[in-house]
Amino acid sequence: MSLIDKLQWRSAIKKFDPAKKLTADQLDNLLSAVQLAPSSYGLQSYKVIVIRDAETKAKLRAAGYDQAQITDSSALFVFASVTNLDNDFGKKFIDLVASTRNVARETLQGYEQVVLGALNGRTREQNIAWSHKQAYIALGVLLSAAADQGIDAGPMEGFDAEKFDEILGLKEKGLTASVIAAVGFRADDDRYSQMIKVRRPKEELFIHI
Ligand SMILES: Cc1cc2nc3c(=O)[nH]c(=O)nc-3n(C[C@H](O)[C@H](O)[C@H](O)COP(=O)(O)O)c2cc1C
Known part of the structure; x- marks a missing residue:
């Protein structure tokens, strides 16, 4: 299957088969893909909480408008933004660049100023947004990587972020929930994945200049 075929196959699954679980390799592959997702300045100003514990998923379902995907999928990915993008966060990132590329910290001063300038030039709320x-x-990379492996995923914005933060203790960790995705395998009778995909025609979606 080409990538386009796989993207055609994928669907925001509503009904997962709770008996079908991701293997350790499948999960690790998805984590690798998410790890490789690009981000502005490369800062990766978020963490991803991967929940397979049934009890935690049940609590989250109540805070996720009772969406069955939360409990029936094999793993729930909660993408959570860092809430305090301060100098310390920026400097630690520059430390990581220096150690990963094995370059002297001083050579990254210009880059550091750019990164810190960007973080300090915004309010806390703007940084969180x-x-x-x-x-x-x-999230987009996760959805594509899952499709590539024949794994199903259901992205969701339909949840109470404050309640998710509370249940997962995210505030204490300096995080707040952004968006979530249920990952696993579709039930044979999942209705939506059997429907024709609705997308705007290319003539409407793209403006060529
Ligand atoms: C960011 C985002 C949030 C979404 N939130 C929900 C949700 O809370 N519940 C739900 O059932 N579907 C949710 N969806 C699924 C969309 O409705 C679905 O992706 C869209 O209708 C296109 O269908 P397809 O993904 O199956 O091609 C969300 C999708 C995205 C990308």
Whole structure:
């Protein structure tokens, strides 16, 4: 199957088969894809909480408008933005660049100023809104990577972020939930995946200049 065929096959699954679980390799592959997602400056100003514990999923379902995907999928990915994008966060990232590329910290001073300037030039709320956008890119990569492996995923914005933060103790970790995705395998009678995909025609979607 080509990538386009796989994207045609994928669907935001509503009804997962609770008996079908991701293998350790499948899950690890998805984590690798999310890890490789691009982000502005490469900062990755989010964390991804991967929940397979049934009890936690049940609590989250109540905070997710009772969407069955939350409990019936094999794993629930919660993308959560860092809430305090301060100098320390920026500097630690530059430390990581230096150690990963084995370059002297001083050579990255210009880059550091750019990164810190960007973070300090916005309010806390603006930084969180920006982080949410970064998290959505990681979500997109997850959805495509899952489709590539024949794994199903259901992205969801329909949840109470404050309640998710509370249940998962995210506030204490300096995080707040951005967006979530249920990952696993569709039930044979999932209705939506059997429907024709609705997309705007290319003539309407794209403007060529
Ligand atoms: C960011 C995002 C949030 C979504 N939130 C929900 C949701 O809370 N519940 C739901 O059933 N579907 C949700 N969807 C699924 C969309 O309705 C679905 O992707 C869209 O209708 C296109 O269908 P397809 O993904 O099956 O091609 C969400 C999709 C995205 C990308």
